[in-house]
Amino acid sequence: MSGIVPGNTDLFLVIDVQNDFCSGGALAVPNADSLVPIINHLADRFEHIVLTQDWHPANHQSFATSHPGQEPFNKIQLPYGEQTLWPVHCVQGTHGAALHPELAIPKAELILRKGFRHSIDSYSALYENDHTTPTGLGGYLRERGIRRLFLAGLATDYCVLYSALDARREGFEVVVLLDACRGLDLNGSLESSIQVMLEAGVAVVNGL
Ligand code: VGL
Ligand code: ZN
Numbered sequence: 110m111s112g113i114v115p116g117n118t119d120l121f122l123v124i125d126v127q128n129d130f131c132s133g134g135a136l137a138v139p140n141a142d143s144l145v146p147i148i149n150h151l152a153d154r155f156e157h158i159v160l161t162q163d164w165h166p167a168n169h170q171s172f173a174t175s176h177p178g179q180e181p182f183n184k185i186q187l188p189y190g191e192q193t194l195w196p197v198h199c200v201q202g203t204h205g206a207a208l209h210p211e212l213a214i215p216k217a218e219l220i221l222r223k224g225f226r227h228s229i230d231s232y233s234a235l236y237e238n239d240h241t242t243p244t245g246l247g248g249y250l251r252e253r254g255i256r257r258l259f260l261a262g263l264a265t266d267y268c269v270l271y272s273a274l275d276a277r278r279e280g281f282e283v284v285v286l287l288d289a290c291r292g293l294d295l296n297g298s299l300e301s302s303i304q305v306m307l308e309a310g311v312a313v314v315n316g317l
Pocket of ligand 2: 163164165171195198199224
């Protein structure tokens with residue numbers, strides 16, 4: 110328990126709690142379903158909540174199937190840099206892209222969709238993977254007077270990681286609620302992501 114009490118300049122940012130990242134989904138994160146009650150419970154503590162949704166067109170450039178001869182989890186070079194290739198996931202309008210049915214946060218003020226451009230992925234809720242195209246969330250948060258973000262969701266070592274780093278870069282205080290996140294952990298990426306977040310000045314805590 111960290112003893113932090115969220116106030117009205119704090120916001121709970123819940124990353125990608127969608128069917129395709131949960132059990133039975135196309136890109137299931139281990140143990141993801143156990144997150145849902147934890148996040149629902151945490152949400153009671155916050156006045157302001159934003160949810161994100163990974164939201165790709167069917168032939169998205171991040172899908173291995175869009176690159177003949179490639180397999181999921183291979184890495185390739187794209188004009189904006191290295192891109193991991195994924196199984197087809199979170200296709201716009203599909204069941205897999207829907208929020209987990211037991212995620213119960215009706216008071217969320219915004220659902221931000223990302224990764225909707227064919228030729229660029231977007232792990233972060235603030236910038237697409239070229240690290241220069243904004244999603245608009247940074248401006249939204251500033252205009253709303255939000256100063257500190259509490260992050261939870263999926264996956265710790267991808268979308269949570271990049272959202273946390275970009276939020277720091279944009280001058281927000283960032284707290285990652287580690288036990289309300291689950292990681293994919295490809296080649297040790299979970300451990301290294303925590304290190305990178307700490308070095309960037311992200312507070313990584315268990316519980317609130
Ligand atoms: C994610 C891989 C591909 C995530 C999204 O939500 O962490 N990971 N698309
Ligand atoms: Zn994706």
